[in-house]
Amino acid sequence: MLENPKVNIKIKLAALWASVTFCYLYGDYFELYTPDKVNSLLTGENILDSPTKLLTASIILAIPSVMVATSTLLKPKINRILNIAFGIMFTLMMLFIGVNSMTKWSSFYAFLAFLESIITFLIVWFAWKWPKENTIQ
Numbered sequence: 001m002l003e004n005p006k007v008n009i010k011i012k013l014a015a016l017w018a019s020v021t022f023c024y025l026y027g028d029y030f031e032l033y034t035p036d037k038v039n040s041l042l043t044g045e046n047i048l049d050s051p052t053k054l055l056t057a058s059i060i061l062a063i064p065s066v067m068v069a070t071s072t073l074l075k076p077k078i079n080r081i082l083n084i085a086f087g088i089m090f091t092l093m094m095l096f097i098g099v100n101s102m103t104k105w106s107s108f109y110a111f112l113a114f115l116e117s118i119i120t121f122l123i124v125w126f127a128w129k130w131p132k133e134n135t136i137q
Contacts, residue, residue, distance in 0.1 A: 012126055013071035013083055020090070020119040021064045027112040034105045064090065076130060083127035091120040 031037055040046040048054050063086055071079060098113030 009126060009130055010072045010079070013079075013123060014068050016119055016123045016126070017064050017067040017071055020116050020123075021068065023112050023116045023119070024061060024064065027109055027116075030108055030112075080127045080130045084124050087120045087124035087127060091117045091124065094120065 032041075037046075048057055067082070067086060071083060074082070094113045094117040098110045098117065101107075101110040101113060
């Protein structure tokens with residue numbers, strides 16, 4: 001039999017945030033292959049057509065990346081709160097994007113948004129079920 005050691009909740013959360021971050025990156029990368037995407041980037045006629053929109057997108061996408069580290073570094077109480085709050089926020093955001101991405105060329109995006117919403121739901125679930133300290137002596 002192979003040993004199956006228990007994985008610390010902080011490591012689970014960090015791994016889930018890393019996984020969802022990769023999915024976000026892949027989605028944005030694969031989107032470059034859709035018709036007229038590169039042309040819209042060259043002309044500046046795209047969804048991120050202003051410095052404010054670029055900064056906003058950068059802040060939103062920095063959250064999952066930073067949550068990889070904060071999930072391992074922060075104390076349990078604040079860690080749990082941040083994982084639940086950001087997990088819910090990104091789950092809802094990805095469900096919204098997934099539902100609104102149902103076109104022939106965006107099916108990959110809808111798939112990734114659905115997968116991302118499952119991962120962020122798992123983040124919320126694990127954070128919600130954060131193990132309690134055993135105080136019996």
